[in-house]
Amino acid sequence: MDSDSRTQEPKELDLRHVMVERLMHYYHFIASLSNNTAGDSVTSTQIARLMHIDDSLVRKDLAEIGVRGHSGHGFRCEDVLEAIRRTLGFSKRLRAVIIGAGRLGGALASYGSFQQYGVEICGVFDIAPHKVRLMFGGYQIQPMTSLPIVVKQMGVCIAILTVPPEAAQDAANRALDAGVRGIWNFSNASLEVPEGVVVRNEHMSIGLAELGYRLRRGRMGHDT
Amino acid sequence: MDSDSRTQEPKELDLRHVMVERLMHYYHFIASLSNNTAGDSVTSTQIARLMHIDDSLVRKDLAEIGVRGHSGHGFRCEDVLEAIRRTLGFSKRLRAVIIGAGRLGGALASYGSFQQYGVEICGVFDIAPHKVRLMFGGYQIQPMTSLPIVVKQMGVCIAILTVPPEAAQDAANRALDAGVRGIWNFSNASLEVPEGVVVRNEHMSIGLAELGYRLRRGRMGHDT
DNA sequence: TAGATTGTTAATCGATTAACAATC
DNA sequence: TAGATTGTTAATCGATTAACAATC
Numbered sequence: 001m002d003s004d005s006r007t008q009e010p011k012e013l014d015l016r017h018v019m020v021e022r023l024m025h026y027y028h029f030i031a032s033l034s035n036n037t038a039g040d041s042v043t044s045t046q047i048a049r050l051m052h053i054d055d056s057l058v059r060k061d062l063a064e065i066g067v068r069g070h071s072g073h074g075f076r077c078e079d080v081l082e083a084i085r086r087t088l089g090f091s092k093r094l095r096a097v098i099i100g101a102g103r104l105g106g107a108l109a110s111y112g113s114f115q116q117y118g119v120e121i122c123g124v125f126d127i128a129p130h131k132v133r134l135m136f137g138g139y140q141i142q143p144m145t146s147l148p149i150v151v152k153q154m155g156v157c158i159a160i161l162t163v164p165p166e167a168a169q170d171a172a173n174r175a176l177d178a179g180v181r182g183i184w185n186f187s188n189a190s191l192e193v194p195e196g197v198v199v200r201n202e203h204m205s206i207g208l209a210e211l212g213y214r215l216r217r218g219r220m221g222h223d224t
Numbered sequence: 225m226d227s228d229s230r231t232q233e234p235k236e237l238d239l240r241h242v243m244v245e246r247l248m249h250y251y252h253f254i255a256s257l258s259n260n261t262a263g264d265s266v267t268s269t270q271i272a273r274l275m276h277i278d279d280s281l282v283r284k285d286l287a288e289i290g291v292r293g294h295s296g297h298g299f300r301c302e303d304v305l306e307a308i309r310r311t312l313g314f315s316k317r318l319r320a321v322i323i324g325a326g327r328l329g330g331a332l333a334s335y336g337s338f339q340q341y342g343v344e345i346c347g348v349f350d351i352a353p354h355k356v357r358l359m360f361g362g363y364q365i366q367p368m369t370s371l372p373i374v375v376k377q378m379g380v381c382i383a384i385l386t387v388p389p390e391a392a393q394d395a396a397n398r399a400l401d402a403g404v405r406g407i408w409n410f411s412n413a414s415l416e417v418p419e420g421v422v423v424r425n426e427h428m429s430i431g432l433a434e435l436g437y438r439l440r441r442g443r444m445g446h447d448t
Numbered sequence: 449t450a451g452a453t454t455g456t457t458a459a460t461c462g463a464t465t466a467a468c469a470a471t472c
Numbered sequence: 473t474a475g476a477t478t479g480t481t482a483a484t485c486g487a488t489t490a491a492c493a494a495t496c
Contacts, residue, residue, distance in 0.1 A: 014441075015437070016486090016487090017434065018487085019487095020433065020434045020437050021430055021434065024427070024429070024430045024433050024434075025427075025430075028412070028414075028427070029414070032414075043452085043453065043454090044453075044454075045453080050414070053488085054488065054489055054490085055453095055489095056454095056455090056456090056488080056489065056490075056491090057487090057488060057489075059453090059454065059455065059456085060455085060456085060488090063454090063455065063456080068454090068455090069453075069454050069455080070453080070454075070495090070496070071452080071453055071454045071455085071494075071495040071496045072451075072452045072453050072454075072495070072496045073452080073453070073454090073496075074452090074453065074454085075454090088433055088436070088437050089436065089437060089440040089441070090436075092440055094436055094439060094440070102331070103327050103328075103330040103331035103334065103361075104327075104328070104331035106327045106331075107326070107327035107328040107330075107331055108428075110327065111428070113412075113429060114429065114432055116429075117429055117432060117433045117436060118436060119432055119436055137327075157439060158435065158436075158439065181439060182435055182436075182438070182439040184431065184432060184435050188252070188337075190252075190253070190256075190274070198435060198438045198439050200431055200434060200435040200438075202428075202431050203248070203249075203252070204332075204335070204426075205248070205337060205338065205340075205341055206245055206248045206249075207408065207424055207426050208338055208341060208343055208408060209244065209248050209312055209314075209341045210241065210244045210245065210248075210424060211382065211406055211408050211422060211424040212312070212313065212314075212318055212341060212342060212343055212382075212406075213239070213244050213312050213313060214406070214422045214424075215318060215381060215382065215405060215406040215422050216313040216316050216318070217238075217313075240462090240463090242463085243463095267476085267477065267478090268477075268478075269477080277464085278464065278465055278466085279465095279477095280464080280465065280466075280467090280479090280480090281463090281464060281465075283477090283478065283479065283480085284464090284479085284480085287478090287479065287480080292478090292479090293477075293478050293479080294471090294472070294477080294478075295470075295471040295472045295476080295477055295478045295479085296471070296472045296475075296476045296477050296478075297472075297476080297477070297478090298476090298477065298478085299478090
């Protein structure tokens, strides 16, 4: 009922995780392209080179989301951007709250470019009474007791958890009770949530550990 | 020359990205298990259930890093943890600096659990003269001009970039010139780096976009 | 036209799962 | 022993790549 079918493909495609990530990269690259240099076209080979992947994969991805290119010339940037926006649903706004007014919460609150992807932060909450009412990355910190009202009134569907791990499950429970359906979890605790709730864990240390791993074994080229 | 061969497998295994992530998850789960409840054993099925993957995959992964289980009983937690530490090289300390003393930089500086994975933050840097010397997440902010000295003297090999996108390439260049070999990039700019440098981009919005995507299409179960 | 690039199929590669004999 | 769980091979599944005719 909201699958927007201006172009040829209204078919409900169920993108795997890895493809959503690629689309985001394409989007990002092309968006910065068309700001700067920008002819208004881009070829699969250009994108592929930038991302260190095969050009036919790019074409396949773009075909899948219904963009048509032009033989001999490539793809119109605007077509690609538009198709990605449509596929990922950027135009359907989602509202989010941040729970946990620590440094990380602050960083996310003042981040700003979430808008661009259709997500709007509409409140920051914290349990600590002394933090309540303080201004914080452009938001006034609210007490956890106001969470249910805000979530209901504004139709919030995402809770961004930037609380310490011990507090994470409780925060998640409150948010879910209030009506949230998705959780972006920055505490690295594993959450138990009911069926149907979408959770995305952003387990920072995993990134660092992977970087570390690659570094420790990259014996060659070292000590330049 | 430092491939630590206490157990049977000194063979240089080159883990793919996805397996490193799984190992980190195993590590994390088992570590929290053995803190709390903990018998000191764990079965492949337990781990698999927690992670929503197949139990034979767990056994395969563990076999690959040289852990032996015990038929009928599972794996000794300590064996698994030790093997993962060895494989990912946690005991080989790596030093890192944070460039960019903003909120995110602060969050990472005060994060604390990087130690656990063998990475030690040993300085925070910023270009803004008025920030220099301020205390920040336990570190005194240093001017960018001190970067080369610190990197050299302390043998720093990772730069964590928490600067705005416009400043990212420059910060990366300075860090690389100073001798860093790996970059953990939180600015979402794409960096150009010479051959052999290890870069890991932590492009926040990608996580959010993916969460959003799954949420927008999870029509069922919504509006509980 | 000649040159470039798409769209798409078939081939390849790699990762996950199923199955089960061996072990404790 | 009976029950549980490993270790491992073969089968399956899915994703990437190679190749090339069709198109502009």
